[in-house]
Amino acid sequence: MSLSHAQHLELLNHSVSELKDDIQVSFEFFPPGTEKAEASLWEALDRLVPLAPRFVSVTYGHSEEGRERTHKVIKQIGERTGLTAAPHLTCIDTPEAELRQIARDYWQNGIRHIVALRGDKQPGRQYTNYYASDLVRILREEGDFDISVAAYPEVHPEAKSAQADLLALRKKVEAGANRAITQFFFDVESYLRFRDRCVSAGIDVEIVPGILPVSNFETLKRFADLTNVAVPSWLAQRFAGLENDPTTRSLVGASIAIDQVRVLRKEGVKEFHFYTLNRAEQSYAICHTLGVRPQLAKAC
Template sequence: MNLLNKKFIKNKTKNYLSILHKINLSFEFFPPSQIDLNQFFWSSIKKLISLNPSFMSVTYGANNGNKDNTYSFIKKLQSFTKIDSVPHMTCVHENKIQLEKLALKYWNSGVKHILALRGDYPKKNIKTQMYAKDLVILLKNIANFKISVAAYPEIHPEAKSLQSDLMYLKDKIDSGAHQAITQFFFDIDNFLRFRDRCLGIGIKEKIIPGICPIKDFDQVYKFCLLSNIYVPNWIKDLYLKSNQTLAEKNKIGFQLAINMIQSLYKEGIKDFHIYTLNKSDFIYSICRHL
């Protein structure tokens, strides 16, 4: 039985002491299809802004069609709030000239923090010319960006080994990244072991755990299968009971996210990156109960 399982079983009806003002939250969004017309979306964003997050990141995905919307969404966020707006940048689809132009465009627009990623290959068996480490170096040559990079507590699906994956993370940090944000996970023990391994190879920069509250289990589980994310059987069982209503399933996701953050806080973690999947009201409700 892992740490989260013990905490969930023991504390699922327990009222915690509030930690909301003792931790730093950040939120990830993907650009909505109609940035200016979706008023409900922006009213939900406003609630999350009231929590004073450290930053709000915006995904950049050439494969899913939101690539061109990222810059527009970042500009909208900048006009909507003074909270640090952080665009994702990927390099697998772009050449250096395009990346340099985009980086300079962001810098001149007041964006000083970038989440630097390789991105997904457009097709299998195609070798990319740039990796996240190369993008970090490119960005640092453009301007003095603050740079976050990705980390994988349960190993990147394409990694040759646990150790090679760790060393690649260290290369990204040593190349100029300021911190790492992890892929989301559901096994706290795996994250804590990962944190210890990072320290063991000399990574002293902040490792921020990624948390993905479950509102739609099928949606999240598909992401898990694609990204090699371990979902403990006891969590699967919670969602696969045939007699559960949607409200009951939402309550499980609500309590599970709270327990994860509370448990990690007790292990000394003070920063959390929340993958919202644009379900801002659900995320706000969770955060208010931390």
Template sequence: MNNKIDYSFEFFPPKTAEGMANLREVRKQLAPFKPEFFSVTFGAGGSTRDRTMESVLEIQAEGYGAAPHISCISSSKAEISELLQAYQAKGIKRLVTLRGDIPSGEVSSGDFKYANELVQFIRAETGDWFHLEVAAYPEFHPEAGSAQKDLDNFKRKMDAGADSAITQYFYNVDAYFRFVEAAQMVGITAPIIPGIMPIYNYTQLARFSSVCGAEIPRWLRMRLEAYGDDLPSLRAFGVDVVTEICAKLAQTGVNKMHFYTLNQAGTIRQIIEQLPA
């Protein structure tokens, strides 16, 4: 087990009691890695608001660091203020602060248009109470007009008061390094934590990647496609690929990694346990 890296793990809020029970077991399996925090996502337009809070409070009650995602699309300032007060009252100290996805068919975007506006609002409402994480895109946000515009947007979020950033997942390590270097050149010194996506299923991964703008390199795509329905072999190969990415990051001094778990633990355990101590 690699004890030199601070890990964090992202969950989505389960819809059922069975899902909640499964997530408790997943947390138990990931607990030996002493995570800095577990984060819980927030559905488009706040569609999972109550389930997000329920999951976060359960994680906190178990003694772990807990970080709810909070997104501003389709939300009013009054709604966000109410949510912030609720989290403060429960002693939550960290937020993953996002613009969020626009729900299908949505017309009104609420009082906020961009994540930097949400960061600024949270700072105005709560001061330094929360540690604020924001999103970063090593391969550029899919809506960005150019790499420079994407970097400018990222800097606006950091300048608005974010403490650190978590990247979208990537399979090209150089993209992460180039992004960090570009951020440093415009004066961003806060930690930029790499987001890590294990490979469970090629069809699912391709769908996620087409939406979020993460590139699956051609060599990797063709290898994954070649496995067809042989999921055990695909996942074993995926463990090797992602372990190598994490090892390269660690070798260059990266000491924090954030895993997108999809509410599963086994593959992630394999990856972390294979990393050099």
């Protein structure tokens, strides 16, 4: 027997009401390099601030200029929005003394949350022997920071094996990390299997899924190639024929992310980290659909 429109609506509302309870969200941005990009960043932030995210993070550039932009934006976010702003900090090409100075500067400026990463190797640069676990240790010695680290459900591109990658995550947690945020993924089962393996390995922090709402499939493929993320064939099919249709691409990308989050929530996940690429439309729509709205932000 087919359901009436009213019955469909009741089921949808019930589903959404189940999902909104206790959900927490956070958003990632990158530091702008131009005045136009800076305007886009603040426009996105202004749109997402009313959702009361747990924190917003800002990525870390490889150049000294890029790093300074991160420092500047982080301080501005705190001053202009009152949100908890979490800078990314890498250690692969930064001496320990400089890392400690950066940590002290953040602490003195009231910044308590840091996303601690090893960082990617760049051609022609000198590198330290530090790993993210070393950076977590340094941060713990400098202050009582709230520390997030990275996790890779589909294995870090440089890891010798999935088990070695898991042990690296455990070292970061043992050094004092408070949570792990995953690389983006599209196979929900890969996240769920990874979460189970973390539990088996004694990793007892929250494994927050990183969600990338796709708006440009070609850009996604470049990201995926760099990060060892599998792009399933069904995803390519969803975006086929939309090369010159950005509006529909955005709608399709938001729909895919909504499906991901709904499944994950039913599997007990209560916290989600959105890679915004400095755009608010998709992330805001996903949060709205799941019940994370301005008037409900305190309850979420």
